[in-house]
Every structure is written in C-alpha cells, then in structure tokens.
Amino acid sequence: MHGGLAGMMHGLASQDGVASDPLNRLDERGMDRKSERSGERGATRVRSRVTIRKDDVQVPAPFAYERATSVDHALELLERLGPEARLLAGGHSLLPMMKLRVAAPEHLIDLDPLAVQLGYIREQAGEVRIGAMTRHREILASDLLARRLTMFTDAERLIADPLVRNRGTIGGALCQADPAEDLSSVIAALQGRAVIRSRSGEREVAMREFHVGPYETVVGEAEMLIEVRVPLREGAGSAYEKVKRRAGDWAVAAVGAALWLSGGTIEGAGIGTTAVGGGVTSERAEAALVGERPAEEVFDRAAEIAAEDCDPVADQRGSVDYKRHLTAELTRRALRRAAARALGAEA
Amino acid sequence: MQITMTVNGEEYTREVEPRMLLTHFLRDELGLTGTHWGCDTSNCGTCSVLMDGDPVKSCTVLAATASGHQIRTVEGLEVDGVLDPVQQGFSEMHGLQCGFCTPGMMMTARALLDENPNPTEAEIREAISGQICRCTGYATIVRSIRWAADHPAAATHTEEVAS
Numbered sequence: 001m002h003g004g005l006a007g008m009m010h011g012l013a014s015q016d017g018v019a020s021d022p023l024n025r026l027d028e029r030g031m032d033r034k035s036e037r038s039g040e041r042g043a044t045r046v047r048s049r050v051t052i053r054k055d056d057v058q059v060p061a062p063f064a065y066e067r068a069t070s071v072d073h074a075l076e077l078l079e080r081l082g083p084e085a086r087l088l089a090g091g092h093s094l095l096p097m098m099k100l101r102v103a104a105p106e107h108l109i110d111l112d113p114l115a116v117q118l119g120y121i122r123e124q125a126g127e128v129r130i131g132a133m134t135r136h137r138e139i140l141a142s143d144l145l146a147r148r149l150t151m152f153t154d155a156e157r158l159i160a161d162p163l164v165r166n167r168g169t170i171g172g173a174l175c176q177a178d179p180a181e182d183l184s185s186v187i188a189a190l191q192g193r194a195v196i197r198s199r200s201g202e203r204e205v206a207m208r209e210f211h212v213g214p215y216e217t218v219v220g221e222a223e224m225l226i227e228v229r230v231p232l233r234e235g236a237g238s239a240y241e242k243v244k245r246r247a248g249d250w251a252v253a254a255v256g257a258a259l260w261l262s263g264g265t266i267e268g269a270g271i272g273t274t275a276v277g278g279g280v281t282s283e284r285a286e287a288a289l290v291g292e293r294p295a296e297e298v299f300d301r302a303a304e305i306a307a308e309d310c311d312p313v314a315d316q317r318g319s320v321d322y323k324r325h326l327t328a329e330l331t332r333r334a335l336r337r338a339a340a341r342a343l344g345a346e347a
Numbered sequence: 348m349q350i351t352m353t354v355n356g357e358e359y360t361r362e363v364e365p366r367m368l369l370t371h372f373l374r375d376e377l378g379l380t381g382t383h384w385g386c387d388t389s390n391c392g393t394c395s396v397l398m399d400g401d402p403v404k405s406c407t408v409l410a411a412t413a414s415g416h417q418i419r420t421v422e423g424l425e426v427d428g429v430l431d432p433v434q435q436g437f438s439e440m441h442g443l444q445c446g447f448c449t450p451g452m453m454m455t456a457r458a459l460l461d462e463n464p465n466p467t468e469a470e471i472r473e474a475i476s477g478q479i480c481r482c483t484g485y486a487t488i489v490r491s492i493r494w495a496a497d498h499p500a501a502a503t504h505t506e507e508v509a510s
Binding site for chain 2: 058059060061062063064065088091095096098099110160161163164166167247248
C-alpha cells in the first residue's frame with residue numbers, strides 16, 4: 001500500500017460496490033499511480049508469454065478467507081479479526097482494488113452466503129426497506145421502487161453495466177463511498193437512512209450523515225450496514241439524471257431530485273448530486289424549492305444554487321465549468337421529471 | 348482451502364488459494380480455457396460465465412465465492428455434438444472476427460434468451476453493453492443473437508445447416 005492511500009484505506013468502510021473502471025478512478029483522485037503502473041506492466045508481461053506463471057497473474061495479495069453464515073457470525077468475525085478484516089459483498093470495487101494492491105486486507109469475510117437473507121426490497125411501516133446484499137439488478141427490476149421511488153430505477157439503469165449489476169450490491173456501493181457512486185445521492189435526496197448493526201446493537205444514521213469523506217463512512221470497524229430505509233410519502237415524485245461518456249462508465253455528473261407536493265405546493269424537496277464534490281445534497285437548493293409551486297423559474301433558481309454548491313474537479317471526464325453547467329442543467333431536468341411524476345402526469 | 352462447485356453440470360472439488368479468481372480456477376485448475384481472460388478489471392467482459400444462470404465477470408469473482416454455486420461456461424453450450432442456437436447464430440451471421448470476446452458474448456446471449464426468448468435489438472444491445480468487441484463487430488453480434496432467438500431449436504437447425 002502506498003502513503004496517502006494507505007491512510008485513506010485504513011478505517012475505510014469495508015463492504016464493496018461497483019468499480020467498473022478502477023484504474024481511471026484512482027488516477028482521477030490524484031492518488032499514487034505506482035500501483036497502477038506496476039499492475040499494467042505485470043499484465044503486459046503475462047500476456048506476452050505462452051505459459052502463465054502463477055506469480056505473474058494479477059491477483060490480490062494473500063488473505064485469510066471466511067464465509068459469514070449469518071449477520072451475527074459476520075459481526076463476530078469482524079470483532080475477532082479486528083481492523084485488518086474487510087467485508088466482501090459483490091466484490092466489484094474491493095476485488096479490483098485488491099488486485100491493484102491498493103487494498104490488502106489480511107482477512108476477507110465473504111457475505112455471499114447472506115445474499116438471500118439480506119437481499120430484499122419490501123414495504124413496511126410507511127417506508128421501503130432494502131437489505132444490504134440486494135443486488136443492483138434486483139433494485140432495477142423492482143416494481144415497488146419503479147412505482148414509488150422512481151429515482152432508484154432511473155439511477156440503476158445507468159449504473160455500471162448489466163453484468164456488474166448482477167453482482168454489485170447496495171450495501172457494498174454505499175460502504176465503498178466512492179464520490180461518483182450514484183445510490184448515495186439517491187438515498188440522501190429521498191431522505192433515507194442506513195441501519196448499522198454491531199454486536200452491541202443497532203443504530204440508524206441519515207444517509208446525509210453517512211459519508212465522512214471520500215471512501216469513508218460512519219460505519220465502524222466492528223459494524224456492518226444491514227439495511228437502507230426510505231420513507232414513502234404522498235404526492236411524491238422523483239427522478240435521476242446522469243451524463244456519462246459511454247456504457248459502463250462513471251458519471252461525469254448526476255443529479256437526483258425528489259419533490260413532495262401538497263395541494264400543488266412543494267412541501268419538501270431533496271436534491272442529491274453525484275461526482276461533482278461539495279457534499280451529497282444541496283440543502284440550499286432544497287430550501288429554495290419549499291413553499292413554491294413547481295414552475296420553470298423555481299427550478300432555474302434551485303439549479304443555479306445546486307451548481308454554486310457543488311465543487312467539481314477537472315479530469316478526463318470534463319472541466320470544472322462543464323461539470324458545473326451539467327449540475328445546473330441536470331438539476332433542472334430532474335426537477336421537471338420529478339414534478340411531472342408527482343403530479344401523476346407521468347407513469 | 349477446499350472448494351466445490353458445479354461447472355457445466357459436473358461437480359469439481361479442488362484445493363485452492365483463497366485469492367484465486369474464478370477465471371483462473373476455470374482455466375488453470377479445470378483446463379476450461381474457453382473462458383477468456385482479458386482486461387482483468389471487469390471492463391471487457393470476455394471472461395463472462397453464468398453463475399446460477401446470470402452472467403458475471405469471472406475475473407471479479409473469487410473462486411471461493413463461487414463455491415457451492417452452479418457455473419456454466421462456453422464449453423457447456425454444446426450438448427452431445429449439437430451446437431447451442433447461440434453458437435449457430437454466431438456462425439450463421441458472422442458474429443466473430445478475432446473471436447476473443449466471443450465466449451463471453453455467447454454466454455451473455457444465452458442468459459438473455461433464457462430470460463427473454465424474443466428480445467428487441469435494444470434489449471440485445473443493453474444485455475451486451477458490459478462487453479467489448481475490439482474488432483467492433485457489434486452489428487453482427489447483435490444479428491447473431493437475434494438469429495438464435497429466431498431459431499430456438501438447435502438440433503432442428505443443425506439438420507438445416509447440414510442439408
């Protein structure tokens with residue numbers, strides 16, 4: 001592990017999510033490129049040979065492997081094995097990072113056997129509850145979410161690609177806490193909460209407070225995210241708008257908007273932004289919407305504020321100005337669709 | 348550690364390192380080299396196999412995780428000398444040039460047709476959107492999959508081809 005990144009990896013939330021482009025992502029974050037270069041060299045060398053020697057194959061560093069048989073068992077293992085243990089959910093962020101040796105946990109606790117137990121989307125007590133091992137594919141296919149929390153469906157259509165969505169999980173994505181990850185802003189905009197469990201009990205954290213920073217969440221070393229809860233409200237409509245360069249790529253920018261209408265007036269609003277820095281929501285843009293009636297000039301004002309609140313970094317996906325422009329435009333589009341859905345004008 | 352998984356209907360038990368990836372398990376331990384090993388970063392999809400019926404990128408699944416699951420590889424498409432309609436489709440419609448992406452493309456096509464026997468062109472394109480053909484032969488790949496949808500009975504078609 002390398003200097004700055006090693007520090008960041010320590011205390012990292014340990015489940016994994018979706019990283020379809022880890023080389024670019026690491027590069028973009030301005031981290032040490034040494035691991036990337038050596039990884040590429042290794043791969044080239046391997047391909048030029050007829051016989052592949054085991055040492056040449058790009059594989060993770062050695063680790064001890066455990067299979068969790070229950071949530072309690074996973075928590076017990078986390079406590080016993082200590083901070084060098086990591087939870088493995090779908091594996092599509094953590095395994096690529098381990099191959100690049102930017103992550104090298106001593107112990108891996110595989111949650112795959114919990115895919116059934118923690119794989120669910122259900123309506124209960126006025127909210128939708130989603131188990132942490134629910135795969136992206138299941139979220140995309142959910143009629144309940146498509147009907148009541150459409151922002152999830154919009155976002156899932158454009159997360160990674162269908163094969164990655166077959167493995168990647170909501171819990172892994174959230175705990176990986178990549179700044180370009182979509183579901184964090186979706187759930188934050190919808191005012192959802194994360195249920196975190198440890199051996200001593202359970203606590204709920206608002207998704208808006210879930211992230212401590214890039215790749216860092218409030219989930220402690222002996223804790224595990226087990227469920228996401230999103231409230232269901234009347235007069236609600238939501239939408240997610242994303243721009244990406246090609247299929248499977250991460251967002252250049254994305255915005256999720258939720259509106260809760262009562263008698264034609266906006267009673268509540270949620271604005272989540274992805275990949276543009278400056279926090280996962282724009283609370284000032286939300287405040288500008290509340291009490292107004294849905295209209296273009298109202299959306300324009302909120303869009304302007306969201307663009308002010310974001311803090312994008314220039315990279316191969318675009319300049320700061322372009323990303324700021326996108327943030328405003330996508331906020332406008334998401335608000336229009338959210339309002340149309342709230343008014344029942346759109347199925 | 349010891350793992351046991353079912354590959355193309357046959358059960359295999361092997362002693363492996365926990366860090367061994369499913370691609371390498373299939374290729375190096377079982378000698379099933381039909382599954383190709385490409386980018387190793389879950390971008391290209393040439394390593395795609397079916398895990399309990401769903402296509403996954405086997406370079407990003409631990410063999411240990413796949414233990415206890417049902418795996419199907421390109422070697423499992425042909426049954427008793429009869430090609431799967433997907434394989435016939437790739438042959439009929441020239442769905443491959445260099446052939447490197449082909450095993451992954453065919454496995455995803457098989458899973459798509461199992462779930463949706465009559466996909467639209469858009470649905471086919473979406474299904475293979477996680478896979479890269481560096482020969483850029485996407486149009487013929489889409490046609491090949493569509494051909495397989497139009498000719499679901501492999502055995503019948505083998506006779507047609509022969510005659």
